[in-house]
Amino acid sequence: MNVLRSRLLHAVLILIIAYAIFTFAIRPPAPRSVLAIYMGVVILATFVYISSNSDSWRNFLRPLRDTLVQPERRLVRLAVVIAIPILLGYYAYTQAAAKAQAPPELRAVHPAPPASIQFRGKEITIQGFDNPLRKDQANLRKNIAAGGETYIRNCMYCHGDNLDGKGHFARGLNPPPANFQDPGTIAMLQEAFLFWRIAKGGPGLPKESTPWNSAMPAWEDRLTEEQIWQVIMYLYDATGQQPRRWEAS
Structure with missing residues (x-):
């Protein structure tokens, strides 16, 4: 005792x-x-x-x-x-001690987007296409706020409340979620590229993005076209980044 x-x-x-x-x-x-x-x-x-x-x-x-x-x-x-x-x-x-690491392999982190994708039975042009919601300047802040709400409900758990890729689930994912604060991520990409990646997720990546692919699910079954564009607007607004423009052909 x-x-x-x-x-x-x-x-x-x-x-x-x-x-x-x-x-x-x-x-x-x-x-x-x-x-x-x-x-x-x-x-x-x-x-x-x-x-x-x-x-x-x-x-x-x-x-x-x-x-x-x-x-x-x-x-x-x-x-x-x-x-x-x-x-x-x-x-x-x-x-x-040296850590065990996967052997180096050629992998495209940002593969070339397809010319167009099918989104809920609708064909959406990707290459050369801009965010259609940006034309509605009167509702710009409203769309950004709606995108923030969608992000908090669906994306924050992996990408973090600071958009730095350090959400609650981030430690269990390989590769880790994208850090949107990094100027080497969304600032290097067009908004239509982000639409493709969000809509199709990891399953929609081409073969050159293997072996690690992406753990992100395809959001086209959960989010509407408008919600995805709104989330994209929120990402750029919250990080202070500017989307890359398509090069004139």
């Missing part, structure tokens, strides 16, 4: 249970940065708990002090002295 009353045991159990809850019970999984913040709060609260009075603090330190000075715990001390360098060495090795 004395073991069960040990403040050291209480502290260890609290940390283990908290880590297990934050790691396995929260869905979608919290980012590592958020997990670190939560665990920091738990560690601080645990420290306050075990140091709430002098008796509790002495109870917490007693097993540690006994391990260091009691002759009958010599084997425990020896195990600790051996384990600490091994664990530190293993951590250093995992940080410095």
